[in-house]
Amino acid sequence: MSRTLNAAAIASFDAEVKHAYQDAGAKLRERVRLKSGVVGSTHRFPKLSAGIASRRTPQADVVPMNLQHTNATLTLEDWNAAEYTDVFDEAKTNISERAELAGAIAKAISRREDQLILDALEATATTLTVAASVGGAASDLNVTKLRRIGRLLGENGVGEDEEITYVGSHQGKESLLGETQVTSADYNSVRALVNGEVNSFLGMMFKWIATRAEGGLDKTGNDRTSFAWARSAVGHAVGMDQRMEVNYIPTKTSWLANMLFSAGSVEIDAGGVVEVTTTEPA
Numbered sequence: 482m483s484r485t486l487n488a489a490a491i492a493s494f495d496a497e498v499k500h501a502y503q504d505a506g507a508k509l510r511e512r513v514r515l516k517s518g519v520v521g522s523t524h525r526f527p528k529l530s531a532g533i534a535s536r537r538t539p540q541a542d543v544v545p546m547n548l549q550h551t552n553a554t555l556t557l558e559d560w561n562a563a564e565y566t567d568v569f570d571e572a573k574t575n576i577s578e579r580a581e582l583a584g585a586i587a588k589a590i591s592r593r594e595d596q597l598i599l600d601a602l603e604a605t606a607t608t609l610t611v612a613a614s615v616g617g618a619a620s621d622l623n624v625t626k627l628r629r630i631g632r633l634l635g636e637n638g639v640g641e642d643e644e645i646t647y648v649g650s651h652q653g654k655e656s657l658l659g660e661t662q663v664t665s666a667d668y669n670s671v672r673a674l675v676n677g678e679v680n681s682f683l684g685m686m687f688k689w690i691a692t693r694a695e696g697g698l699d700k701t702g703n704d705r706t707s708f709a710w711a712r713s714a715v716g717h718a719v720g721m722d723q724r725m726e727v728n729y730i731p732t733k734t735s736w737l738a739n740m741l742f743s744a745g746s747v748e749i750d751a752g753g754v755v756e757v758t759t760t761e762p763a
Contacts, residue, residue, distance in 0.1 A: 486569050486727065486736065487763040494569075495725040497580060498740060501587035502723055508688045512646040513715040514749065516716035524718035525552040526749045531638065555747035557720045558597065562589035563739035567728065586740045590643065590723060594744060596695040598717055600650070601698060602708045602754060609633045611757040613704060619760040620705070621656035622649055624663065627683050630709045630755050637752045645685045650698055650705055652761045654679055654689050684708065700761065707757045708734040714753025719744040 488670055516524060524529030532546030532688050564586065568578045611633070627647070634645065657679055679687050699706045721743040730737050748754060 491727045497583035497585045498725050501584040502591055507591040509595050509598040513717045514713055516718040519718045519720040523554055523556050525554045526716040527552055537569050553747045553749040554720055555745035557743050557745040559743045560593050561660040561739050561741050562586045565733055565735040565737055567735055569736040580740045590742050592693055592695050597744055597746045601748055605748040605751050605754045607754045607756055609755040611745045613760045621761055622653035623658050631683055635754050639711045639753050645711055647685045647709040649707040651689050653759055678752055687689045703760050703762055705759045705761045709755040711753035714750045716749045717746045
């Protein structure tokens, strides 16, 4: 095997990885408050408390609201997705095999990015909760639970202009698709049964997470924990975004394709996060 690799071949593979990354997509990146190009090992998202107006009294001193300035701090974590490969032997390169490798590397990074955000949601000390009993004893995801989410966020002051996202399991999606209000054109202008998907309903965007080795959504016994949140309530900072390296390793007599990634996530405002418990029988 040649120990030199054409720069064009490296650039082509790097482009393939980025293309696969964008296609597979980190499902949650665009649903949170995102900061790219972070320098350093930590990042702070500022948070400003709500204020209360005071009634004006003629010739009296104004009363300041004394807004509280706080920060939600996250620590960036470094990750890589690497694989030794012989597919870069220019005399034998199989383009299909190379594309498979690119997809595997990109999807591994995208799943990890999702998990950073899911872990931040899991760590959120929110008091806004929806029990499994809402909408029926020990019930799975249903419209009643979704309505409760909207009520809790609204009562907590989450504005109507906020983008709300719900992340759940595919078993939860199956349950929701059994609700007439979701699938019937009499209630929902988006015909969910046409393509078997629920992308938006009751003012929320839906993201469905598969069972993943990275952890995914926590399930204890039959109880699944899922979340709904306002975009501004969760922060995600990226220091190094999908950087690909391809190097020849003499001791392995192989090329090492390695994608580097550094990011972190944090809850900014627990008042914009709802924890939902559903019952999912095995």
